[in-house]
Amino acid sequence: MTDIIQKVKNLSIGFRSKKGDEILILKNISTNIKKGETVGIVGESGSGKSTLALAMMGYVKHGLYTIGGECQFNSLNLLKMKSKDLEKIRGRKIAMIPQNAGQALTPNLKIGYQIDEALQLHSDLDEKEREKKISELLNKVRLPSPETIALRYPHELSGGQQQRVAVAMALAGTPDLLLLDEPTTGLDVTTQAHVLELLNFIAKDTGTSMVYVSHDLGAIAQVSDRIIVMYSGEIVLEGPSRDILKRPIHPYTHGLLKSIPKLSLAGLPESMPGSQPQPGTIQSGCSFFDRCNFSDDNCKNNSPQLEFLKDLNTSVRCFNYEKLVNESQASQTINKIKNKSQDKEILNLSEVSISYAKQKLLDQIFNRISDDNPTVKDININIKKGETIALVGESGSGKSTILKSIAGLLRTKDGLIRFDENRNLSSDLKERDPNDLRIIQLIFQNPDESLNPNHTVEEIIAQPLKLYFGLKGEELKKNIIDLLQKVRLGEFYTSRYPRQLSGGEKQRVAVARAFAAKPDIILCDEVTSALDVSVQAAVLNLLQQLKEDFGTTYIFVSHDLAVVRAISDRVAVLYQGRLCEVGPSNDVYKFPSHPYTEVLLGAVLEPDPDIKPKLVAEDIVEERPPEKGCSFQGRCSRIIGDICKKEIPPWQLTDSGNAIRCHIPIKELQKEQF
Amino acid sequence: MKLDSIYKEEKKSAFAKLSEIIITMASRPSGLIGLSILVFHIILAFISPYIAPHDFKAIDPTLMLQAPSAQYWFGTDDLGRDVFTRTILGGRTALTITFFGSLIALLWGGLLGIFCGLVGGKIDDVVMRIVDAFLSIPWILAMLLIVSLLGTSTEVLIPALGFFYGKGIVRVARAATHDVIAKDFIVSARARGHSNFSIIWNEIIPNVRDAILVEGAMRWSWMLLGFSSLSFLGFGVSPPTPDWGLMISNARGLMSFAYWAVIAPIVGLSSLIIGINLTADAFAKALGIDRSTKAPV
Ligand SMILES: Nc1ncnc2c1ncn2[C@@H]1O[C@H](COP(=O)(O)OP(=O)(O)OP(=O)(O)O)[C@@H](O)[C@H]1O
Ligand code: SF4
Ligand code: SF4
Numbered sequence: 009m010t011d012i013i014q015k016v017k018n019l020s021i022g023f024r025s026k027k028g029d030e031i032l033i034l035k036n037i038s039t040n041i042k043k044g045e046t047v048g049i050v051g052e053s054g055s056g057k058s059t060l061a062l063a064m065m066g067y068v069k070h071g072l073y074t075i076g077g078e079c080q081f082n083s084l085n086l087l088k089m090k091s092k093d094l095e096k097i098r099g100r101k102i103a104m105i106p107q108n109a110g111q112a113l114t115p116n117l118k119i120g121y122q123i124d125e126a127l128q129l130h131s132d133l134d135e136k137e138r139e140k141k142i143s144e145l146l147n148k149v150r151l152p153s154p155e156t157i158a159l160r161y162p163h164e165l166s167g168g169q170q171q172r173v174a175v176a177m178a179l180a181g182t183p184d185l186l187l188l189d190e191p192t193t194g195l196d197v198t199t200q201a202h203v204l205e206l207l208n209f210i211a212k213d214t215g216t217s218m219v220y221v222s223h224d225l226g227a228i229a230q231v232s233d234r235i236i237v238m239y240s241g242e243i244v245l246e247g248p249s250r251d252i253l254k255r256p257i258h259p260y261t262h263g264l265l266k267s268i269p270k271l272s273l274a275g276l277p278e279s280m281p282g283s284q285p286q287p288g289t290i291q292s293g294c295s296f297f298d299r300c301n302f303s304d305d306n307c308k309n310n311s312p313q314l315e316f317l318k319d320l321n322t323s324v325r326c327f328n329y330e331k332l333v334n335e336s337q338a339s340q341t342i343n344k345i346k347n348k349s350q351d352k353e354i355l356n357l358s359e360v361s362i363s364y365a366k367q368k369l370l371d372q373i374f375n376r377i378s379d380d381n382p383t384v385k386d387i388n389i390n391i392k393k394g395e396t397i398a399l400v401g402e403s404g405s406g407k408s409t410i411l412k413s414i415a416g417l418l419r420t421k422d423g424l425i426r427f428d429e430n431r432n433l434s435s436d437l438k439e440r441d442p443n444d445l446r447i448i449q450l451i452f453q454n455p456d457e458s459l460n461p462n463h464t465v466e467e468i469i470a471q472p473l474k475l476y477f478g479l480k481g482e483e484l485k486k487n488i489i490d491l492l493q494k495v496r497l498g499e500f501y502t503s504r505y506p507r508q509l510s511g512g513e514k515q516r517v518a519v520a521r522a523f524a525a526k527p528d529i530i531l532c533d534e535v536t537s538a539l540d541v542s543v544q545a546a547v548l549n550l551l552q553q554l555k556e557d558f559g560t561t562y563i564f565v566s567h568d569l570a571v572v573r574a575i576s577d578r579v580a581v582l583y584q585g586r587l588c589e590v591g592p593s594n595d596v597y598k599f600p601s602h603p604y605t606e607v608l609l610g611a612v613l614e615p616d617p618d619i620k621p622k623l624v625a626e627d628i629v630e631e632r633p634p635e636k637g638c639s640f641q642g643r644c645s646r647i648i649g650d651i652c653k654k655e656i657p658p659w660q661l662t663d664s665g666n667a668i669r670c671h672i673p674i675k676e677l678q679k680e681q682f
Numbered sequence: 683m684k685l686d687s688i689y690k691e692e693k694k695s696a697f698a699k700l701s702e703i704i705i706t707m708a709s710r711p712s713g714l715i716g717l718s719i720l721v722f723h724i725i726l727a728f729i730s731p732y733i734a735p736h737d738f739k740a741i742d743p744t745l746m747l748q749a750p751s752a753q754y755w756f757g758t759d760d761l762g763r764d765v766f767t768r769t770i771l772g773g774r775t776a777l778t779i780t781f782f783g784s785l786i787a788l789l790w791g792g793l794l795g796i797f798c799g800l801v802g803g804k805i806d807d808v809v810m811r812i813v814d815a816f817l818s819i820p821w822i823l824a825m826l827l828i829v830s831l832l833g834t835s836t837e838v839l840i841p842a843l844g845f846f847y848g849k850g851i852v853r854v855a856r857a858a859t860h861d862v863i864a865k866d867f868i869v870s871a872r873a874r875g876h877s878n879f880s881i882i883w884n885e886i887i888p889n890v891r892d893a894i895l896v897e898g899a900m901r902w903s904w905m906l907l908g909f910s911s912l913s914f915l916g917f918g919v920s921p922p923t924p925d926w927g928l929m930i931s932n933a934r935g936l937m938s939f940a941y942w943a944v945i946a947p948i949v950g951l952s953s954l955i956i957g958i959n960l961t962a963d964a965f966a967k968a969l970g971i972d973r974s975t976k977a978p979v
């Protein structure tokens with residue numbers, strides 16, 4: 009067959025442990041990439057997906073080695089080639105866009121120069137032709153006015169634009185195969201949707217084959233013709249994109265799809281128990297055995313082989329796939345949220361403004377903050393006891409900033425933060441008494457950074473217990489174990505260090521530490537975005553369970569609208585530090601909504617081939633909020649003229665009690681744009 | 683699940699941790715060589731007074747500049763003293779003074795660095811300017827000034843050396859603190875309302891300790907070289923106490939016909955410096971610190 013461009017045959021890659029055992033990262037992988045095809049490789053962290061993608065360009069990471077098999081590109085085995093010959097292929101025939109490629113651009117060289125370098129390296133064009141090619145490439149990745157972009161430095165571009173430049177550089181050698189490793193991870197929701205759309209366009213336009221590696225099935229669903237699902241170093245499912253997403257016949261994929269929150273469904277998705285085994289820990293049987301809902305004794309002792317099912321055009325590694333053939337994804341069960349949110353107010357923000365501006369000497373002396381156009385302005389939110397309120401918005405919209413002020417970590421410029429209807433909380437730590445500090449606890453995005461690597465789990469959870477309740481000895485120990493059990497970790501975790509825990513386990517420890525203080529309010533800053541999807545649902549479920557047990561109030565910050573939909577009772581949408589819309593989540597997710605909410609909702613990537621993102625506004629990044637008028641005027645596609653630029657829009661209430669801040673009357677907003 | 687143990691460790695005692703680090707260090711050839719040399723020198727420093735074959739200060743004009751022989755293994759010097767005896771004794775003073783000097787350097791450099799990293803802002807700027815200003819003074823001139831004013835006693839040399847070699851540690855400690863302080867676990871501790879002392883002691887020091895210790899070990903070898911230079915110039919150890927720097931300086935002029943008197947102390951000094959250097963490097967690797975990213979000198 010000539011239309012196969014990359015042939016991976018029985019590929020095994022591994023490393024040697026300190027004890028000398030051979031540990032496999034990839035186990036006997038075989039697959040073909042066809043000409044013009046986009047293949048998505050999906051799997052959680054540690055499943056070997058990046059190792060496989062790198063092997064496809066003949067690269068094996070330091071410390072790993074090829075145990076067997078080959079990667080054939082145009083009938084050359086890349087893994088056996090000399091590095092001099094590989095250089096001729098890499099960048100020219102096979103190009104790669106690594107994660108954060110945009111941020112990896114050399115900061116002190118102009119964009120045009122960097123693309124020119126790539127062209128010199130990977131093509132035989134002369135100077136005139138290269139000059140033409142540069143603007144051609146910039147055009148192709150749809151950067152506005154290529155001539156001026158070429159003269160700019162990377163930091164003068166937004167994250168999405170940087171990523172486009174990275175794509176342009178990868179296309180410099182007109183590759184036959186483009187490898188993309190998490191090319192949109194870390195980008196903003198809206199930017200992500202735009203970059204994916206660009207990739208789709210390029211695949212069609214140039215006929216380049218693409219291998220798209222990601223942990224995000226939502227992104228994979230938007231670009232791939234075919235999907236390979238990896239688990240623990242093996243391919244467990246491979247087939248046409250639509251079939252995999254609509255009828256996942258492997259239990260892992262089935263569970264994975266169920267655990268992803270969807271925009272259309274309110275309530276928490278079902279969680280998958282456990283986590284992926286570490287490489288080298290499986291001895292016999294199916295590697296998915298201890299997380300599988302369809303397993304039997306056979307699975308425990310025998311390893312299933314990848315089996316090609318002709319009528320489904322799918323390969324699956326499971327003994328019991330037949331049980332799943334008839335079950336469709338639609339049977340997603342949702343744990344409905346039953347919140348006993350009371351009418352009692354627990355926290356009230358009124359007219360809160362926060363500024364990062366460097367203060368002038370005079371202001372410093374008088375200990376005041378002056379800034380006409382602060383980062384966050386006029387935030388009014390009334391939070392009820394026991395509810396979960398979510399703050400959503402793109403990166404830089406001020407979500408974390410607001411949380412910091414609530415926690416007392418950042419002084420507000422103006423406004424009041426009131427607790428429990430009558431207690432004013434200072435936004436300055438030093439002015440809060442210990443009890444004020446205890447009642448509000450924080451959980452962070454990245455559990456790697458939020459746990460001290462030099463403390464054991466026991467020491468970590470002991471901190472608030474000692475600090476606030478002065479617990480010691482037996483009682484302390486008892487409380488720690490109690491908390492560990494509440495977050496579904498056993499007693500034997502006490503003496504572990506964070507590096508010995510998986511991401512989900514670390515986040516559970518962070519949750520336990522927050523609850524140890526017996527707080528009234530917990531601030532959750534992107535608490536699931538660093539976790540694997542299969543683990544995310546479990547952490548969300550845990551948070552929900554704890555909240556029901558303790559009556560805690562959550563302020564939940566996230567950029568992921570589907571996650572927000574799943575967990576929150578109320579949503580506040582922020583743009584450039586200004587509120588756009590506040591209301592019950594059911595209503596915010598329905599029309600009518602604020603034009604910015606529409607943009608956000610349109611950009612959500614769902615793991616469904618039938619739901620395409622709707623790109624309403626450009627993915628421009630604005631540095632500062634506008635001085636006057638509506639905060640969203642710069643990107644609004646429904647802007648109605650001067651009034652938006654001059655006057656701050658009024659709050660309007662919909663019938664269901666949803667507040668929208670826009671000059672367009674609610675009735676008008678109701679008319680859908682699409 | 684046989685291999686499970688790879689990923690699970692138990693909490694270890696300080697002693698167990700230390701022995702594990704030493705084993706890791708010794709598992710590399712360079713680390714093993716470094717450790718062996720260092721241990722050899724330390725043991726030698728302790729036992730040399732008891733095993734020295736001759737009296738180190740016995741002057742005998744009849745034995746001047748004798749070539750190595752069965753009785754005087756490394757020959758004799760210009761005053762007829764046994765070079766072997768003086769060589770094995772010659773590292774004791776240098777080792778002791780620089781060891782305590784390094785401890786002082788670690789202490790003040792580490793603490794000031796952590797302080798600067800913590801407070802940041804203007805205070806940090808000013809302190810680092812001052813430290814930089816000191817860094818730019820040729821240290822040997824400053825040392826000469828100090829010893830000529832205050833003398834060359836141990837009580838002067840240890841703090842003076844400790845002071846000059848602590849400057850580099852300030853930079854490392856400050857950079858390490860800067861890195862740690864931005865982490866969320868510090869924010870989390872602050873938000874809980876822990877005292878500054880508790881945050882420094884529990885959250886920061888455990889995370890910057892390793893980098894500071896490694897830097898201290900490295901400084902030790904430099905300090906040794908510096909101290910020997912002082913001795914060489916006649917400002918370190920005073921005669922007749924045997925000292926490598928001093929011995930090299932005395933025997934230097936006679937090198938063309940009595941090479942033995944100068945080679946032995948040179949080998950002694952350089953092997954100790956190399957030993958400490960290799961050990962410090964292996965120490966850094968065992969702790970997982972990449973020294974190549976650290977600023978030089
Ligand atoms: N320490 C700081 N000094 C100056 N400006 C800051 C600082 N921290 C944040 N900002 C600015 O304040 C604005 C709001 O930032 P914030 O971190 O609150 O956003 P966010 O909504 O949490 O974004 P993300 O989704 O990326 O976490 C941004 O424009 C950001 O650049
Ligand atoms: S083989 Fe058994 S354990 Fe493995 S996925 Fe299939 S049903 Fe589950
Ligand atoms: S006020 Fe104007 S600019 Fe702002 S969201 Fe409404 S229509 Fe758009």
Ligand SMILES: [Mg+2]
Nearest residue numbers: 407408409533
């Ligand atoms: Mg944030």
